Amino acid sequence: MLLKGKNIVIKGSGRGIGKAIAIACAKEGANIGLTSRTIDELNTTKKEIEELGTEVKISVKTADITKFQELMEAFMMFHDGLGPLNGVIANAGYSRMWTTHEFINEKFAEILNINVLGVFYTFKAAYPYMKMDDKKDKARFIVTGSEAYPNAPPKLAAMVASKFAVVGMQKAMAAEYKRENINFTMVLPTQVDTSLLRGKKAGDGNKPEHVLDPWDLNDYYLFLLSENANRIDNGLIFSYDFQEVKRVLLEAPSGKKENWEVFKDYFKEKAPKSYDNVKNYGKLVDFIISRC
Numbered sequence: 668m669l670l671k672g673k674n675i676v677i678k679g680s681g682r683g684i685g686k687a688i689a690i691a692c693a694k695e696g697a698n699i700g701l702t703s704r705t706i707d708e709l710n711t712t713k714k715e716i717e718e719l720g721t722e723v724k725i726s727v728k729t730a731d732i733t734k735f736q737e738l739m740e741a742f743m744m745f746h747d748g749l750g751p752l753n754g755v756i757a758n759a760g761y762s763r764m765w766t767t768h769e770f771i772n773e774k775f776a777e778i779l780n781i782n783v784l785g786v787f788y789t790f791k792a793a794y795p796y797m798k799m800d801d802k803k804d805k806a807r808f809i810v811t812g813s814e815a816y817p818n819a820p821p822k823l824a825a826m827v828a829s830k831f832a833v834v835g836m837q838k839a840m841a842a843e844y845k846r847e848n849i850n851f852t853m854v855l856p857t858q859v860d861t862s863l864l865r866g867k868k869a870g871d872g873n874k875p876e877h878v879l880d881p882w883d884l885n886d887y888y889l890f891l892l893s894e895n896a897n898r899i900d901n902g903l904i905f906s907y908d909f910q911e912v913k914r915v916l917l918e919a920p921s922g923k924k925e926n927w928e929v930f931k932d933y934f935k936e937k938a939p940k941s942y943d944n945v946k947n948y949g950k951l952v953d954f955i956i957s958r959c
């Protein structure tokens with residue numbers, strides 16, 4: 668199992684992308700800390716993990732990521748229940764859509780508070796409990812960003828501002844903690860079929876074709892949490908480009924897709940724009956190939 672015995676906390680794991688990550692990590696043998704504001708959703712995630720029969724430890728604590736005290740209490744509890752943390756995924760997020768001059772002031776502030784301040788609070792509260800004593804298996808702090816960086820779609824000024832901000836925050840933190848055994852990485856998804864994007868329609872089976880399912884992102888988080896990614900720091904994993912990898916792999920002749928070394932020229936020819944974002948992550952492509 669890829670993450671056997673590791674302790675991973677996932678923010679926003681009551682539904683959507685965070686829930687999919689939590690279940691995927693448990694399937695790979697990790698002990699899981701679940702947190703968001705809604706206890707019923709967290710308990711549902713917990714139950715679904717228990718039904719897998721993996722017998723991993725599961726710790727559940729509600730916390731609002733805009734309230735530092737609540738986060739400190741949550742991380743203390745996760746540490747007590749699970750032990751030192753190998754990985755923390757700052758995935759909780761929020762967005763609303765309005766033309767900028769009509770954007771409700773309080774909503775703009777709330778989005779920045781959840782998506783930016785929440786990431787800072789998460790790191791600050793988690794830091795004392797992150798397991799940083801092993802150079803060969805560094806601790807991971809992973810943020811769920813968005814394709815809003817760098818694409819900046821209209822009517823989403825608050826979300827765009829927040830997702831640009833966390834890219835800068837990551838760069839600063841990766842430089843600041845370079846000498847410590849902790850790596851900072853980010854997954855930047857395109858649209859995903861969750862309640863954030865589709866409200867109550869999420870998961871109804873009628874999503875537009877280009878919209879991903881939450882579990883389509885699992886491989887990226889699992890790879891970043893695994894020892895395969897020990898050398899990746901300040902990494903940006905754009906889901907669009909790695910979904911292109913998956914698409915091109917499906918149609919590639921068998922002799923062209925054994926591993927990144929043999930696949931890369933074929934991929935460059937078929938998806939030259941994505942190639943630039945993928946070329947430094949050959950190990951992730953190998954990981955995807957190994958799981959195809």
Ligand SMILES: NC(=O)c1ccc[n+]([C@@H]2O[C@H](COP(=O)([O-])OP(=O)(O)OC[C@H]3O[C@@H](n4cnc5c(N)ncnc54)[C@H](OP(=O)(O)O)[C@@H]3O)[C@@H](O)[C@H]2O)c1
Binds near residue numbers: 733812
């Ligand atoms: N869906 C997309 O199309 C898409 C695309 C790009 C990036 N993303 C990013 O993916 C991440 C996950 O979003 P999602 O699509 O999975 O949305 P989602 O289904 O709405 O899930 C969001 C999660 O974050 C939690 N959360 C929100 N505000 C919180 C707060 N103040 N304190 C604690 N937890 C909070 C929610 O739980 P509670 O409300 O119970 O607290 C929920 O568990 C976000 O960072 C989002 O920006 C999503």
